[in-house]
Amino acid sequence: MATRSNDTDSDSKAPRPRNARATKELLLAAATTEFAQYGLAGARIDRIAERAGANKRLLYVYFGDKDELFTAVLKHQVGKLAEETPLVDGDLVSYAGTRFDYLLTHPETARLAAWRRFEADHHTASEVEGYQGKVEAIAAAQREGRLDDSLPAVDLFAMVLRITESWLDAPPALLAVSGEQPRSPKRLAQHRAALIEAVRRITTPGPPAHVG
Template identity: 75%
Template sequence: MTTGPNDADRKAARPRNSRATKELLLAAATAEFAQYGLAGARIDRIAERAGANKRLLYVYFGDKDQLFEAVLQHEIGRLFEEASLAGGDLVAFAGNRFDYMLAHPDTARLAAWRRFERDRHTDAEIDSYRVKVDAVAAAQREGRTDASLPAIDLFAMVLRITESWLDAPPALQALTGTDPRSAERLAEHRAALIEAVRRITAPRTGPEGDDAPRR
């Protein structure tokens, strides 16, 4: 069984610029986990990517499992900042989240590995989703968003829409007859997803308005 360093090792291994080294290790771990997942990732490779002594991984993060959690929390924090749900605006959220996932493919791959390899969640994950669902619920109460569906279900559907093309099967993407990641194709899809979210979240009026029963 692999064990971490003792107190003497911690003192000897800690560099003068610990913050910079920790950031390098975290970035290297993010790339490693995104490529290989938790099970396939190797501490030696992470240290080599970062150009650091592998003992520092144990000093700063503990074991590989704890390092994976640190990577997930870091990525969740970045995604939360870039794709927040301020004011419960699901249309803006959908566009921002699509843009972020497109620009940060490692985040998308980490999310896939996390779903595949882990069936438990962290407090940070729960908190990030609770804030967003609460924002949607507030927008519904204020009449700015369709209230015919529970806030958690509406948010869940919009969440998946933001990844619908990026996670689409290659055979489906091939139907376009063009590069599925070309600027033109991505712009076309982004416009479509924005319109789709706008339609399903717009407040209802008439006989099936806010007072209509939830289906």
């Protein structure tokens, strides 16, 4: 008598379809790599789908068009950056070091920000809210005498942001002037120490002005 095949064993060997959440995460990761490398204009939906190993149609289903996908990538990256680099009690010195470390280990975040400035100069309400909270924390620290108050809080924060990116975004010719490999552990440690000292100097309150 013929033996019936085991349906359970047969089914267990068949490839299982991905769930929607897993597919969306794969597409988002692939889009992050693609946009970081090529920007919004140069990115291709076909390549993103191929990187993710997913049907191109699903990308449109989950994210809409390419512009909406770029916005979704930026939102995800901004959220991760904010989560990993909190500004605690207006401590800009600590914040600067933490932000430098994050951008160093997540270069795609810095590249996406650069592409965004060139190609999609817009902002979302959540981004404004995030920056507003940081500026308010800096202003509070200034009022309490923990940070220098000679500069407006928003300008001080903008300067600190640029300082954290100064070496990572420097012109190649300037990087060569150091005489060392720009990304060697020694050179990066030297620059990290320098940027922290720079932030310390511009944020530390000075002695009260002499009156009379």
